[in-house]
Amino acid sequence: MTEPTLLIRDADVVATMDDERRELPRASVLIRGRAIEAIGPASDLPREADEVIDARGHVVIPGLVNTHHHMYQSLTRAIPAAQNAELFGWLRTLYPIWAGLTPEMARVSAQVAMAELLLSGCTTSSDHLYLYPNGVRLDDTIEAAASIGLRFHPTRGSMSVGESAGGLPPDHLVEREDAILHDTRRVIETFHDPSRHAMVRVGVAPCSPFSVSPGLMRDAAALARATGTRLHTHLAENDHDLAYSRDKFGQTPTEYAESLGWLGEDVWHAHCVKLDAHGIARFAATGTGVAHCPCSNMRLASGIAPVQRMRASGVPVGLGVDGSASNDAAHLLNEARQAMLLGRVGRSLDAFGCDHGPAEFTARDALDIATRGGARVLGRDDIGHLAPGMSADLALFDTRTLGFAGGAVHDPVGALLLCASATTAYTVVNGRVVVREGRLATLELEPLLERHNALARQLANRSA
Numbered sequence: 001m002t003e004p005t006l007l008i009r010d011a012d013v014v015a016t017m018d019d020e021r022r023e024l025p026r027a028s029v030l031i032r033g034r035a036i037e038a039i040g041p042a043s044d045l046p047r048e049a050d051e052v053i054d055a056r057g058h059v060v061i062p063g064l065v066n067t068h069h070h071m072y073q074s075l076t077r078a079i080p081a082a083q084n085a086e087l088f089g090w091l092r093t094l095y096p097i098w099a100g101l102t103p104e105m106a107r108v109s110a111q112v113a114m115a116e117l118l119l120s121g122c123t124t125s126s127d128h129l130y131l132y133p134n135g136v137r138l139d140d141t142i143e144a145a146a147s148i149g150l151r152f153h154p155t156r157g158s159m160s161v162g163e164s165a166g167g168l169p170p171d172h173l174v175e176r177e178d179a180i181l182h183d184t185r186r187v188i189e190t191f192h193d194p195s196r197h198a199m200v201r202v203g204v205a206p207c208s209p210f211s212v213s214p215g216l217m218r219d220a221a222a223l224a225r226a227t228g229t230r231l232h233t234h235l236a237e238n239d240h241d242l243a244y245s246r247d248k249f250g251q252t253p254t255e256y257a258e259s260l261g262w263l264g265e266d267v268w269h270a271h272c273v274k275l276d277a278h279g280i281a282r283f284a285a286t287g288t289g290v291a292h293c294p295c296s297n298m299r300l301a302s303g304i305a306p307v308q309r310m311r312a313s314g315v316p317v318g319l320g321v322d323g324s325a326s327n328d329a330a331h332l333l334n335e336a337r338q339a340m341l342l343g344r345v346g347r348s349l350d351a352f353g354c355d356h357g358p359a360e361f362t363a364r365d366a367l368d369i370a371t372r373g374g375a376r377v378l379g380r381d382d383i384g385h386l387a388p389g390m391s392a393d394l395a396l397f398d399t400r401t402l403g404f405a406g407g408a409v410h411d412p413v414g415a416l417l418l419c420a421s422a423t424t425a426y427t428v429v430n431g432r433v434v435v436r437e438g439r440l441a442t443l444e445l446e447p448l449l450e451r452h453n454a455l456a457r458q459l460a461n462r463s464a
């Protein structure tokens with residue numbers, strides 16, 4: 001059977017983000033099935049295909065890659081009692097609410113988070129689901145991704161150390177470690193797809209040093225390595241997190257992670273705001289990845305992650321919107337913009353001697369982290385840039401809209417980051433058009449939002 005073709009024709013510019021970072025004016029992209037077949041000047045490519053998108057007036061980029069999220073938190077945005085707390089207080093306020101999560105809530109909130117991501121240009125996302133009350137399963141979010149058409153890296157999170165054992169979460173929200181490992185193996189065996197262009201890859205993700213035991217961290221690492229899956233957790237998020245590591249384990253977060261086998265090319269840690277010079281050196285030497293979450297780090301006042309220093313040292317850095325309750329959005333292009341702005345803040349020398357300033361974090365640096373950086377952090381060589389043979393994941397932005405006025409005419413690629421963060425005109429995932437003319441093409445958004453808001457009210461009322 002011949003595979004269908006999709007032609008993105010006559011784009012104003014295609015920012016390939018390839019090894020030469022080529023930005024092709026007046027270019028087209030030919031897709032066959034789920035992969036890119038050809039890319040180049042419009043005059044060199046065919047004019048027709050099974051489906052043609054007229055991309056005049058548009059800028060085309062590789063689909064953005066989100067490396068950290070907690071999608072269920074879309075149900076608990078802007079909860080008044082959690083609006084002004086730092087991480088531990090914020091978590092203590094929200095745990096009792098999250099304890100009411102149901103399978104339907106997990107599925108519907110994931111669809112909402114995914115809709116928001118897709119409309120912001122994201123085509124691949126990770127999700128860290130670390131609590132499983134009331135029969136919730138990772139399967140619920142995987143079902144959501146399949147229905148909406150997002151490339152998905154769900155991670156089987158977990159919490160096993162409750163308050164009575166010195167952890168942060170309430171005892172009734174933690175699981176037994178043998179049950180965690182058993183279910184993690186089940187979801188890997190059921191859903192993990194290591195093949196090229198895979199739409200689902202499962203990760204192993206005990207939640208954080210203050211909610212799981214060192215034993216579970218070690219067992220999780222062994223399981224991931226036995227099954228060829230990746231490891232993910234939170235690390236060095238703020239000063240309290242550092243203090244917990246020092247008081248409980250007598251180690252810095254990096255020393256703790258390394259002692260448990262949690263450094264390596266198959267590991268990525270979220271936040272890493274408080275990584276010290278030794279930590280950065282160890283991450284660089286071992287190829288350990290970081291999910292940089294600027295909005296959440298600002299919202300919770302956790303601090304500014306030393307991203308320039310990490311990148312200059314060779315640490316793989318991707319971008320994450322983080323959970324929708326600590327952002328409280330899931331707009332990945334805006335996250336890239338915030339990474340750029342935060343990376344410029346403070347003209348003075350920082351603790352590592354890095355001079356900040358406008359030239360230290362360019363629009364293209366931000367795009368690099370959001371595309372190639374994310375792909376590397378998730379261990380994928382088939383997404384993150386546009387070239388023949390790569391997965392057909394692309395985002396198209398219409399530069400004739402209000403937010404781009406007076407900007408895209410000078411530099412359409414730079415304007416993506418420097419002007420107001422736009423939503424996409426088209427988003428293509430694995431060769432399938434999932435956003436068309438600015439609207440989600442795979443499901444009806446209005447009834448989804450109605451149901452989501454009803455569930456959000458129900459969840460908050462349940463714990464009241």
Ligand SMILES: Nc1nc2[nH]c(O)nc2c(=O)[nH]1
Pocket residue numbers: 070087091207208211234237296322323326
């Ligand atoms: N930003 C966040 N940090 C966390 N640490 C932890 O244990 N859970 C969370 C979370 O949901 N968000």
